[in-house]
Amino acid sequence: MQNQAKNLINKLGLDPRLLGMIGALVAIWIVFGIFTDGRFLSPRNFFNLSVQTASVAVMATGMVFVIVTRHIDLSVGSMLGFIGMAVAALQVQILPDLVGLGHWSVWIIAVIAAILMGALLGAFQGWIIGYLAVPAFIVTLGGLLVYRGAMWWVTEGQTQAPLDTTFRLLGGGAEGTLGESLSWIFGIVAALAAVTLMLLSRRNKANHGFAVKPAWAEGILLAIAAGGIIGFVWIMNSYPISKGAMKRMTKAQGIEYTDGMVWNHGVAIPVVILLIVAIVMTVIATRTRFGRYVYATGGNPEAAELSGINTRWLTVKIFSLMGALTGIAAVIASARLNAVDVGLGTLDELRVIAAAVIGGTALAGGAGTIYGAVIGALIMQSLQSGMASVGVDAPLQNIVVGVVLVFAVWVDIVYRRRAGA
Amino acid sequence: MDKQTPLVDMRDIHISFGGIHAVDHVSIDLYPGEVVGLLGHNGAGKSTLIKILSGAYQADGGEIYINGEKAEIHNPRDARKFNIETIYQTLALADNLDAASNLFLGRELVTPIGTVDDDAMEAETRKIMAKLNPNFQKFSEPVSALSGGQRQSVAIARAVYFDAKILIMDEPTAALGPHETQMVSELIQQLKTQGIGIFLISHDIHDVMELCDRASVMKNGELVGTVDVKDVTDDDLLSMIILGKRPEGVNVQG
Numbered sequence: 001m002q003n004q005a006k007n008l009i010n011k012l013g014l015d016p017r018l019l020g021m022i023g024a025l026v027a028i029w030i031v032f033g034i035f036t037d038g039r040f041l042s043p044r045n046f047f048n049l050s051v052q053t054a055s056v057a058v059m060a061t062g063m064v065f066v067i068v069t070r071h072i073d074l075s076v077g078s079m080l081g082f083i084g085m086a087v088a089a090l091q092v093q094i095l096p097d098l099v100g101l102g103h104w105s106v107w108i109i110a111v112i113a114a115i116l117m118g119a120l121l122g123a124f125q126g127w128i129i130g131y132l133a134v135p136a137f138i139v140t141l142g143g144l145l146v147y148r149g150a151m152w153w154v155t156e157g158q159t160q161a162p163l164d165t166t167f168r169l170l171g172g173g174a175e176g177t178l179g180e181s182l183s184w185i186f187g188i189v190a191a192l193a194a195v196t197l198m199l200l201s202r203r204n205k206a207n208h209g210f211a212v213k214p215a216w217a218e219g220i221l222l223a224i225a226a227g228g229i230i231g232f233v234w235i236m237n238s239y240p241i242s243k244g245a246m247k248r249m250t251k252a253q254g255i256e257y258t259d260g261m262v263w264n265h266g267v268a269i270p271v272v273i274l275l276i277v278a279i280v281m282t283v284i285a286t287r288t289r290f291g292r293y294v295y296a297t298g299g300n301p302e303a304a305e306l307s308g309i310n311t312r313w314l315t316v317k318i319f320s321l322m323g324a325l326t327g328i329a330a331v332i333a334s335a336r337l338n339a340v341d342v343g344l345g346t347l348d349e350l351r352v353i354a355a356a357v358i359g360g361t362a363l364a365g366g367a368g369t370i371y372g373a374v375i376g377a378l379i380m381q382s383l384q385s386g387m388a389s390v391g392v393d394a395p396l397q398n399i400v401v402g403v404v405l406v407f408a409v410w411v412d413i414v415y416r417r418r419a420g421a
Numbered sequence: 422m423d424k425q426t427p428l429v430d431m432r433d434i435h436i437s438f439g440g441i442h443a444v445d446h447v448s449i450d451l452y453p454g455e456v457v458g459l460l461g462h463n464g465a466g467k468s469t470l471i472k473i474l475s476g477a478y479q480a481d482g483g484e485i486y487i488n489g490e491k492a493e494i495h496n497p498r499d500a501r502k503f504n505i506e507t508i509y510q511t512l513a514l515a516d517n518l519d520a521a522s523n524l525f526l527g528r529e530l531v532t533p534i535g536t537v538d539d540d541a542m543e544a545e546t547r548k549i550m551a552k553l554n555p556n557f558q559k560f561s562e563p564v565s566a567l568s569g570g571q572r573q574s575v576a577i578a579r580a581v582y583f584d585a586k587i588l589i590m591d592e593p594t595a596a597l598g599p600h601e602t603q604m605v606s607e608l609i610q611q612l613k614t615q616g617i618g619i620f621l622i623s624h625d626i627h628d629v630m631e632l633c634d635r636a637s638v639m640k641n642g643e644l645v646g647t648v649d650v651k652d653v654t655d656d657d658l659l660s661m662i663i664l665g666k667r668p669e670g671v672n673v674q675g
């Protein structure tokens with residue numbers, strides 16, 4: 001029986017670690033589902049879970065590259081706070097005078113500013129690490145303090161609110177989704193794209209005369225991929241929007257609200273952003289020279305240098321990318337709360353690092369996947385939300401998350417040793 | 422052969438680390454189609470000298486001429502531009518990547534849209550491996566899963582694939598069994614006939630006597646001398662290595 005299962009996994013060409021993580025995730029969901037009489041497994045909860053995961057998961061994809069190259073970035077939480085505060089101040093205090101309150105361009109300027117700020121701050125840290133050879137741990141520990149302090153200075157500690165109405169859509173909520181029909185279209189297009197890519201890759205391999213998976217195995221994988229995407233959209237489209245929000249939204253769109261009218265949420269915009277980031281980062285990791293050099297440098301920095309890779313410049317690029325992603329995460333986090341106070345992003349660096357590490361990124365460098373980090377973030381968030389909905393005290397939540405983190409890494413180490421990798 | 426322009430001419434190279442003269446004003450040269458053995462104890466400065474040519478270290482002083490023209494080699498990328506390829510003693514492989522990724526590291530084949538073309542690289546790797554080491558089969562596994570000999574053949578394939586004009590081999594047979602060592606010897610002979618110049622660093626006097634045209638011997642960072650291999654005996658070379666003594670009645674350069 002066990003051998004048959006192993007054989008099947010082999011034939012399908014699935015990563016056992018991926019299966020393990022999905023298994024752990026499903027187990028967490030089922031356990032909390034039982035303890036909450038199914039509330040945890042409701043479309044409403046999955047919607048909230050997806051939105052709450054987005055910000056940390058976006059940063060975790062960048063942290064994979066940082067950790068793969070044997071660095072660490074402790075500054076992302078503070079940087080998120082600083083960028084969030086700066087961009088909020090931009091919307092609340094500066095742009096209304098420049099382009100007018102509620103102008104269509106406000107959110108675009110804010111998003112570009114956030115990404116640029118992150119990329120520049122990250123590049124500067126990367127330059128100190130790569131060219132001045134100060135360890136990343138120290139540089140980013142300094143960054144953690146500097147940004148948190150700088151954040152306070154932006155507005156003398158005042159909370160900035162409310163944010164631009166279009167900008168707020170980027171954080172999710174009843175309005176911040178694709179809506180029902182667009183979600184279906186999104187899901188169908190995504191499913192078709194996934195199927196097309198898998199078939200193209202198969203044809204390419206066959207053209208080179210390499211071995212390909214048996215047709216039935218490929219078929220099962222195609223079905224799982226397409227089914228997973230459509231299933232996710234279906235769940236998101238099963239969460240009805242509350243009456244209050246419906247009245248607000250129908251009014252805004254000039255439609256008359258009647259009792260018994262039901263609109264569903266659909267896929268939240270921050271989740272769409274996360275999916276795009278995850279896909280782009282996966283392409284970078286597996287299909288670009290930059291990504292190849294990240295993994296080569298992580299596996300053997302000396303060999304990378306001897307192969308003509310400019311590892312110092314690579315470090316600048318990696319931290320700049322991490323910063324840009326932190327900028328995106330800052331947009332999502334501040335938009336979701338519709339306000340930025342000086343506590344925004346506190347301890348996020350640890351959540352991000354934990355997500356990447358639970359997702360199989362090795363601190364020794366050289367190994368780690370984008371999808372792993374996203375699932376890692378989802379596992380962390382599921383644990384936290386689950387415990388909150390069961391009514392576990394906040395201190396105990398921290399204890400459980402801490403224990404799970406250490407346990408997960410230990411399991412990963414044992415697995416690696418067994419697999420001989 | 423002596424009338425030609427040397428392929429490589431390293432003149433008066435010196436480098437020191439923390440006050441120790443690792444390479445102390447050494448001059449060596451290499452002609453097309455020639456194999457020059459570099460001999461000496463551990464710490465004699467052979468690997469350091471060669472790493473200056475491959476761009477891994479920068480010399481404190483001295484000049485390098487490639488085909489008679491002064492060459493500035495500041496890093497491994499510069500060395501590759503002069504068609505200098507190196508097989509390092511440590512092999513310099515990224516253990517977490519597969520053979521094809523290592524072979525093309527820093528010089529990936531790309532698709533028309535600029536993404537790395539793994540399938541094309543694997544196909545090329547299969548071709549060159551079929552020539553170099555027909556037993557090699559593990560194309561999709563990380564090189565950490567390979568045996569010492571298989572790893573060595575990946576490192577050799579990487580140096581040979583890109584039309585090297587100057588090849589540096591640092592202890593290329595150290596990790597190999599007799600059969601694979603024989604294959605490397607044949608490869609060196611074959612590369613010679615293509616006009617490639619080879620620096621061969623070796624501990625093994627027999628290797629040097631069999632494969633090399635000339636031998637440069639180093640001791641304590643200094644060049645003892647360079648001799649034609651056919652002019653000397655094993656014992657002459659040994660006394661150069663151990664005692665730093667030049668053989669008598671033989672034309673010694675340097």
